[in-house]
Amino acid sequence: MAPVFSSFVDRIGGEGAEAWEVHILASRRIKAGEDVVNLSIGDPDFVTDGAIIDAAVDSLRRGRTHYTNSRGEPELLAALASHYRKALGRSVSPGQFAVCAGAQNALFASLLCLLDRGDEIIVLEPTYVTYEAAIGASGATQMQVPLRPENGFHLDPSALAAAVTPRTKAIAINTPHNPTGAVMTQAELQAVADLAIAHDLWVISDEVYAQITFEGDHHYLASLPGMAERCVIVSSLSKSHAMTGWRLGWIMGPEVLIGHVDNLLGCMLYGSPPFIQDAAIHALGAGQAVTKTMVETYRKRRDFVCDRLARMPLIAHHKPEGGMFAMIDVRATGMSGQDFAMALLEQQGVALLPGEAFGPSAAGHVRFSLVSGEADLTKGCDRLHRFLTDLKTRSPQNVKASS
Numbered sequence: 001m002a003p004v005f006s007s008f009v010d011r012i013g014g015e016g017a018e019a020w021e022v023h024i025l026a027s028r029r030i031k032a033g034e035d036v037v038n039l040s041i042g043d044p045d046f047v048t049d050g051a052i053i054d055a056a057v058d059s060l061r062r063g064r065t066h067y068t069n070s071r072g073e074p075e076l077l078a079a080l081a082s083h084y085r086k087a088l089g090r091s092v093s094p095g096q097f098a099v100c101a102g103a104q105n106a107l108f109a110s111l112l113c114l115l116d117r118g119d120e121i122i123v124l125e126p127t128y129v130t131y132e133a134a135i136g137a138s139g140a141t142q143m144q145v146p147l148r149p150e151n152g153f154h155l156d157p158s159a160l161a162a163a164v165t166p167r168t169k170a171i172a173i174n175t176p177h178n179p180t181g182a183v184m185t186q187a188e189l190q191a192v193a194d195l196a197i198a199h200d201l202w203v204i205s206d207e208v209y210a211q212i213t214f215e216g217d218h219h220y221l222a223s224l225p226g227m228a229e230r231c232v233i234v235s236s237l238s239k240s241h242a243m244t245g246w247r248l249g250w251i252m253g254p255e256v257l258i259g260h261v262d263n264l265l266g267c268m269l270y271g272s273p274p275f276i277q278d279a280a281i282h283a284l285g286a287g288q289a290v291t292k293t294m295v296e297t298y299r300k301r302r303d304f305v306c307d308r309l310a311r312m313p314l315i316a317h318h319k320p321e322g323g324m325f326a327m328i329d330v331r332a333t334g335m336s337g338q339d340f341a342m343a344l345l346e347q348q349g350v351a352l353l354p355g356e357a358f359g360p361s362a363a364g365h366v367r368f369s370l371v372s373g374e375a376d377l378t379k380g381c382d383r384l385h386r387f388l389t390d391l392k393t394r395s396p397q398n399v400k401a402s403s
């Protein structure tokens with residue numbers, strides 16, 4: 001006999017965990033000294049800019065080591081408001097923000113304040129792996145709308161409209177998209193906005209990759225008419241400033257929602273560390289130039305990798321429009337993404353994430369991460385090319401007709 005847990009623990013133990021099997025295996029081998037190229041991660045390889053680190057250290061030395069406001073320091077809330085005022089081209093107030101421990105925490109906190117058991121939330125699939133558990137925690141049910149590879153993983157507005165039921169309370173979008181690299185167009189966002197207005201829905205817009213676009217700028221759903229009262233942005237400095245470990249993110253939404261989030265943060269987080277908030281203020285101001293340099297590097301990496309992938313047998317790839325990942329279609333090998341990723345790791349020591357982990361529409365795909373330097377990307381591409389050439393030579397009967 002042992003005391004039992006709450007039903008909550010079942011709802012946060014989603015399948016997302018399996019996504020990391022290849023990654024965990026690869027990390028273990030690297031630690032053991034094996035020659036493995038790990039292209040499965042989503043953590044920028046850049047170090048946080050020195051001036052941002054200095055801002056945190058100065059703050060620590062100034063004694064900024066005490067409790068803070070649960071919703072965030074006024075200066076940071078003002079800096080966020082100013083950032084979004086420029087981005088959205090409309091008025092935005094500091095009262096519309098709550099500072100969280102990364103976009104992940106922001107997503108979790110906003111879902112808890114928006115959804116109930118019995119509600120439905122529409123998610124676009126493939127979906128970033130933590131959504132399942134975060135939605136599960138709220139008690140709501142996720143209804144998947146596929147983003148199909150043949151459509152470049154872009155939204156089919158009619159499929160989205162068909163997924164709305166009387167129980168639908170919210171739509172979750174993520175642009176630029178992890179894992180596919182698709183960036184939602186103005187027309188796609190307008191379709192989401194129209195539907196949300198017609199059915200009085202919330203829209204949670206995960207914009208952690210907003211600054212990382214390669215073909216024109218990120219479009220903000222929140223800038224569209226009628227969105228101010230129903231669009232909830234979750235974002236962070238994790239990707240734009242290579243600050244994943246700092247755990248600094250935020251929610252932007254209507255002030256009433258932010259009031260509820262403040263209550264939640266008060267009983268859960270009790271405020272973000274003040275020295276990290278001080279560093280964030282610097283990052284959102286003078287530190288913005290850092291992002292530009294990183295995006296140029298990601299662009300070069302994307303072009304290099306896509307050029308190499310285009311010359312490999314048996315695969316097709318989606319050139320990312322934004323974000324840090326390229327999706328590779330391996331269906332012509334006859335293997336699942338999971339089997340492909342495992343075999344590639346075993347035979348060539350390269351770790352990619354299987355698409356199945358993100359949802360059925362990404363089955364038969366693997367995610368190639370661009371957060372490694374030139375040497376590793378070259379080595380990864382060389383080995384992947386060798387793996388595919390071997391595969392084609394060894395078992396031509398097992399692979400579908402392909403170049």
Ligand code: PMP
Nearest residue numbers: 042102103104128178236238249
């Ligand atoms: N959403 C998406 C789509 C992501 O890819 C990630 C991180 N990989 C997150 C949210 C969480 O980011 P953060 O580090 O800000 O919590």
